Amino acid sequence: MTDRRPAVRQRPIDPTLSHLLRATAVSHARVRRLAALRLAISAALAGAGLIAVFFGAVTGKPFSVTLSVIGVLWALAYSLGLASWSDRELHRAALLQESFEVRLFQLPWNCILCGDEISPEDVRHLSSRYRGDPPRDHHEMPNLPRPFDVLARQQQNLSWGSRVRRRYAQVVMLAMTGWAMLGLITAMLRNSTITDLFVQWCVPSLGMFMLGWDTFREQRRVATDRRRVCGYSRARCAMLAPANLDPEVNRDLCRMARQVQDQLFLSRRRAPRVPRWFFRRYYTQDSSDFTAGLAEARSTLLAAGLHTRARPRPPDRP
Template structure:
């Protein structure tokens, strides 16, 4: 005996009105909640980054100015390296997982996509969502979150365009941030070498007094640059899949299915859960450019479907 088929959430050929619905209280509340969880995760990362920066900046100066503190500075640097990569990293990952699960709730509810319990577990508690959302007092910056022009694109193709905006935006941010931190790390390494050469230090003195205190910062910059570039590449692969689905949609609109959008959503969830974080300040500095890029890219895709065939 077959079960009763699930009712279609949006009438055939009609838009799901994502841009109009996204600022409704229930959706905005989930957006604020996952943003709050991401803020907490960023705080743990900033704590780790601040300690690493202080050691990299102050450690060599103290060791060179007060030679008797060399062993102490080296011990503190080694201890911080362990602490940063264990406890602080775990706390960041815990908050990130909470953020990603609420983020998934926001997207699936807004997009009318089914919840994948096998991937994300149970839905987040509404009590926890409300409590987290209340921590953000002003919601002006969170309105019109998906800012691209969807026109009358029918569901679920409108979902595909929103997923694409998120994927492209993040891909560009991760790639740019990876380059930024690598340049910063290499620059700091070169400064240390110059100081050692100017002071005519031996290799042993350089390693203990300059390199060891700076090692956590240098290692973090190299590792993070690699992780961000790998993450950008992974997002670009999903972006290519979205573009292929859109090209198929232009030819045959019925080819874009909810199942395919759900597969894209699965990829987005895993990338958010396992990927590195871009600092909020860096995101804010690039926000205007990222928004303009994704709006222009989406408009170009939508225009492809409206252009007449030039062949006779």
């Protein structure tokens, strides 16, 4: 049977969802600014350390010692204070995005995993600080019966996020490797001793290496978990597609949609979004790929025997 309907449909966004979208954007922007601040300070110290290695005879030993002390203090501040501050803001951003998607997908709120929702007053306060383009008044959903539309949208979110985060983790690891090689080559050209290399370059770069390793590890782990959950969800949907009119199968898939949403929340709470410039760099190609992938997923479910008509109601008793 050929289905001529479009692959997606437009679901309107009410004012409550619009405020949640704005508040989520503001909270994620704060997380990004904190990450950018940590990166800027770490990069400045690491750059100063490289200068100390290259111009060791000019800068002198007092400068190197001072730089090393500052590097150690910054590494401690990163480990003890700034990371916790960023984690709290990241948790709030994840809660706000969870509130939006739970309402959009009409899923129950998981109090055990997420705790309490952000209060409406705080949502409005954050929403009022939004300064970007007005959010869209609609949201694209796969043109599938419930809960397959929710699951297909979650699968797109999982796979897209997995690709972006894995790509960013690779760039971070490449940058750390390049910086380490640059420091070693500079030390070799200057005939620096191991002690000078450690004091002048390794210690000032400690904060940047800690930040880079944490970013690489967290983004890779999130990408791996997202890919695993997406694969399981797709396989389960394809297996149960022919029986989607069965009420028990429908309830089972609704439970799975809530479990997949739990994994999305956990991944967002674990690692921040990639920088906006990095996301936009690949957005056109990624958007084309995953829009086509969503249409292909819909065709696969229909070919597997998914019934697009509503389940018939039992006749009324006379």
